[in-house]
Amino acid sequence: MTRTPEVPLLEVVDLSKSYGAVVASDNLSFAVRPGEIHALIGPNGAGKTTAIGQISGEIRPSAGRVRFQGRDITRLPTHKRAQLGLKRSYQITSLFPEFTAEDNVALAVQAQQGHSFRFWTRARRDAALRAPATQVLERIGLADKAKLKVTELAHGEQRQLELAMALASEPSLLLLDEPMAGMGQSESRAMMDLLRPLKGQIGILLVEHDMDVVFALADRVSVLVKGALLMTGTPQQVRDDPEVRRAYLGDED
């Protein structure tokens, strides 16, 4: 990456979103630099998922702007943002339940290969789709489950597949909404090992509850409370901040 750190990969400016009386995003501004893992933390209901949704384009903000690679994408529909390389995973597993694990990943690969107005060749026998899909499944440790339907996978495996799809879709910015939610210790550790090498390669906005994970992975951390940004800083700065401790870390244990 030759991009200077001054040009952020993603820039969120004064993002606001209300649901009736609930302010889910309150003048939210932060930036993700190229190649960094930027953690987004905050108590339940702080507005993390809503923020991700507005960045991915699935939720329309009431006000504010979203810029990606210097380009204003506030009005761009989701699929166009995805085509620019902005990909997400979901807190609540969001897969294709009638398909196999391999089908799911292959579909993510297919999305990267131009238009799909191809009516004749059998997609399931298309090596251009299946080979990369198999590779990602191997990387994520799901190779032996490739032919199983999503509904036959254990919860942890579905979470892994959720990430596999995001990875297979060649993101330049990855929005990960609690990727380790509901995972066991060893599964979480495996996923951390998957994410760590991405540092410096792509930008990651990581919503995560587990503070050990955040402090182990993140380059910078933004803290959300009631839709508003409390602070952005290094893990160390965030950990030492009295206000953060009071608002968030304090009620962790």
Next chain:
Amino acid sequence: MEGRLTRRAVVHGLALIILVVLPPLADAAGEPFLTTVASRILIYAIAAVSLDVILGYGGMVSFGHAAFFGIGAYTVGILMHHAFDGTVIPFLPWDWTGSVSAFVQFPLAILVSGLFALVIGALSLRTQGVYFIMITLAFAQMLYYFMISLPTYGGEDGLNLWERSSLPPLDLYDEWQFYYLTLVLLLLFLALMQRLVNSRFGMVIRGCKQNEARMKALGFATYRYKLAAFTIAGMGAGLAGALAANHTEFVGPDMMHWTRSGEIMIMVILGGMGTLYGPVLGAATLLLMEEVLQQITEHWMVVLGPFLVFVVLFARRGVYGWLVGKATDDD
């Protein structure tokens, strides 16, 4: 697949054999009209298979599919009408007195119903769920009332065709030849759709059915793919309509009535949604039940209703699933 004698292969093989030997068998049994009944079943099977592509695979609950069936039929009917009268088709910007040739009529029927599907789909697919069901229904009913109010083409009474399409060297008046033509077209259509649902395009519309939000998040412009599928399905129904016009030598607004759309949908559900071949069985089941029950009671719908509920509740993949088990047509 690879030549193994699976339950599915047996069912498909038997079905094909029955379909191929049906006309001589019917004649031998002294019931030649069965060939005519079977032709009707095959025609509706084409319509039902086309609906299954968008309903069973694409998750688009279109309740107006008969509109495209009717447009296909009217295209043939109108071309035939003017060719016979020697009059000029009034709504065209150039002078054309229609045609009796199937080589002109059938491709045009497919094209025109495809165009209507493109326009109706473009508007309907902006909505979701119940709204989509209602708006497709509304468009079909609009076309139904439009044809009723058009005296040029018979209005409510429809148009009697003076002849069947000419398709040399075939003679469509010959019930056998008509039957085999319909069978070949159905098999061709099935083969094409089998390729389609397993292609990249097919995976996209199947993905849209299961989780459209995720498809968008992956970068698919889902609307375009659904619209293309909707248009292709409309073209299939148009072909069925063109055949139906020839079969009954009549076209009328009832071909587009919402009850007709309902029937086609019932065929898909009965036969097995998302099984491609199931709707052929569904068409056979429904139309045969209709034939038989109609002779027993005029309230045959009362028998059909519970049967349908039974199928929906206990055989999720319909008659087809019940026959072939878990097997799918996935590659």
